[in-house]
Amino acid sequence: MHLLDIHQLSIAFESYDFRMRKRTMPVIRELSLSVQAGEILAIVGASGSGKSLLAHSILGLLPEHAAISGKLTFDGQPLTDKRMRQLRGNQIALIPQSVQYLNPLMRVGQQVEEAVRIGNPKLERQKVFERFRLPQAAAAMYPYQLSGGMARRVLVCIAAVSGAKLIIADEPTPGLDEQVAQDTLLVFQQMADQGTAILFITHDSTAAAQIADRVAVLHSGELMEIAPASSFTGEGAALVHPYTRALWQALPQNQFIHVKGWQS
Amino acid sequence: MKRSYLLTIISASVLLVVPLLLAALLSSKGLLSQLDARNLSPSWNHLFGTDWLGRDMLTRTMKGLALSIGVGTAASISSAIIACILGLIAATLGKTADRIITWLIDCFLSVPHLVLLILIAFAAGGGMKGVILALALTHWPSLARLLRAEILALKVAPYVIISKQLGKSSWWIATRHMLPHLLPQFIVGALLMFPHAILHEAALTFLGMGLSPHQPAIGIILSESMKYISAGMWWLAVFPGLCLFIVVRAFDMLARSLYSIIDPSRARQ
Numbered sequence: 165m166h167l168l169d170i171h172q173l174s175i176a177f178e179s180y181d182f183r184m185r186k187r188t189m190p191v192i193r194e195l196s197l198s199v200q201a202g203e204i205l206a207i208v209g210a211s212g213s214g215k216s217l218l219a220h221s222i223l224g225l226l227p228e229h230a231a232i233s234g235k236l237t238f239d240g241q242p243l244t245d246k247r248m249r250q251l252r253g254n255q256i257a258l259i260p261q262s263v264q265y266l267n268p269l270m271r272v273g274q275q276v277e278e279a280v281r282i283g284n285p286k287l288e289r290q291k292v293f294e295r296f297r298l299p300q301a302a303a304a305m306y307p308y309q310l311s312g313g314m315a316r317r318v319l320v321c322i323a324a325v326s327g328a329k330l331i332i333a334d335e336p337t338p339g340l341d342e343q344v345a346q347d348t349l350l351v352f353q354q355m356a357d358q359g360t361a362i363l364f365i366t367h368d369s370t371a372a373a374q375i376a377d378r379v380a381v382l383h384s385g386e387l388m389e390i391a392p393a394s395s396f397t398g399e400g401a402a403l404v405h406p407y408t409r410a411l412w413q414a415l416p417q418n419q420f421i422h423v424k425g426w427q428s
Numbered sequence: 429m430k431r432s433y434l435l436t437i438i439s440a441s442v443l444l445v446v447p448l449l450l451a452a453l454l455s456s457k458g459l460l461s462q463l464d465a466r467n468l469s470p471s472w473n474h475l476f477g478t479d480w481l482g483r484d485m486l487t488r489t490m491k492g493l494a495l496s497i498g499v500g501t502a503a504s505i506s507s508a509i510i511a512c513i514l515g516l517i518a519a520t521l522g523k524t525a526d527r528i529i530t531w532l533i534d535c536f537l538s539v540p541h542l543v544l545l546i547l548i549a550f551a552a553g554g555g556m557k558g559v560i561l562a563l564a565l566t567h568w569p570s571l572a573r574l575l576r577a578e579i580l581a582l583k584v585a586p587y588v589i590i591s592k593q594l595g596k597s598s599w600w601i602a603t604r605h606m607l608p609h610l611l612p613q614f615i616v617g618a619l620l621m622f623p624h625a626i627l628h629e630a631a632l633t634f635l636g637m638g639l640s641p642h643q644p645a646i647g648i649i650l651s652e653s654m655k656y657i658s659a660g661m662w663w664l665a666v667f668p669g670l671c672l673f674i675v676v677r678a679f680d681m682l683a684r685s686l687y688s689i690i691d692p693s694r695a696r697q
Contacts, residue, residue: 223590223593223594224593225589225590225593245593248594248595249592249593249594249595250595251594251595256594257594258590258594260586264585264586265586265587265590267587267604267605267608269608269609270604270605270608
């Protein structure tokens, strides 16, 4: 059974122009996706393709003027705002994109310990810090004292200790050095092996291809294709959609091909 | 860094305690008129000199300062409580409440402070009661506005929104996420109210709307000294004025250093 099922999700932002006419700006159009337990689904796309909006709509974080239609199902039941709150973060966890999601006046260690659901918070925190190569002394620091990479690792730690069934990782790797980024991906893989579903939102299609089971490609709010990660090899011959292939081939380590007309 | 702030806090506190101690220790004999010791300039017997009735100015000044600090404390604590309640209501009880309270704040801030003080003190019948009432009722608006803005900003902070969405209770969010931000602001805001309250108390009394003339208040001392300053009795105005200035400045420094220490984003280990 699918853990998270997104059916025909559309998001549009409503605004009024200077003549007070209502305008709707569609940002995600009829998107359907599903993630199974133990699966890593990567969502790749260029900036502004609606990746983060997708994550936020699952968590119910969209601003009020967003018009949302479609159906979200979690664990067989519709995912409403109310149910989201009842799940209390021990079912769904978010690795946010920005450090703004840390309380600037709470020590980082405490923030990680707050997220622990099972076991001794302090021990779990120490373990996870070790796993992500964070010095134990960092626990006593405030977020502004951390470097960008450390803060990101703290965000990953918080999701890792939560024991959630579904982790939504919104660009977890940029700003991390190669080694830590690889470690993070490895931890994702381990968690997936233990049955956690991971929605891995990234613009790094190489990383996506490396750990994901399937890769969904998003462009201007539309789902181009969902390809098995194994298709992202060589020259991308197995990729069906031209945009996906263009995205893959544009990478320096592939062919660095510039295709006109797809990305403005 | 932290050490110098601590030093400032300690020395400022000492400066504030000294007049209180002196006021308690000096006998009130100095307040009685001694006609054989009139108009004496400062000497070892009378450090601040004596006035035209032979009253010891040191005793009068210290008792006056103690009174000022007392009145200031009472007024700023009540003002801080009003600010806290109104700020909270404005930020949390919806748009109508917010509009009413913002309007009230604007109202209070748009009238010249001193005029408002005089009006309230006069309406309340003057005296100690009138002064405290006037001070308490007019010092809250800026702190209330600050707290309201702080809470509104916190309500839309990403980490607050996400913890709400992930099912943390409102109480948890209020105590763990919001209070640590608001408490330093509140404490410092309340402390910074002291110097204002004390100066306004002196101003009210100086204008004759406040405490009665037989009470040794700084405002009264200063207003009386005006009559004698042209006769060359400078000590009647200089020493009490200087003491008032020192007390006000001490409160100000105390609050600012405290802010630097309790605000974690500025503190350095």
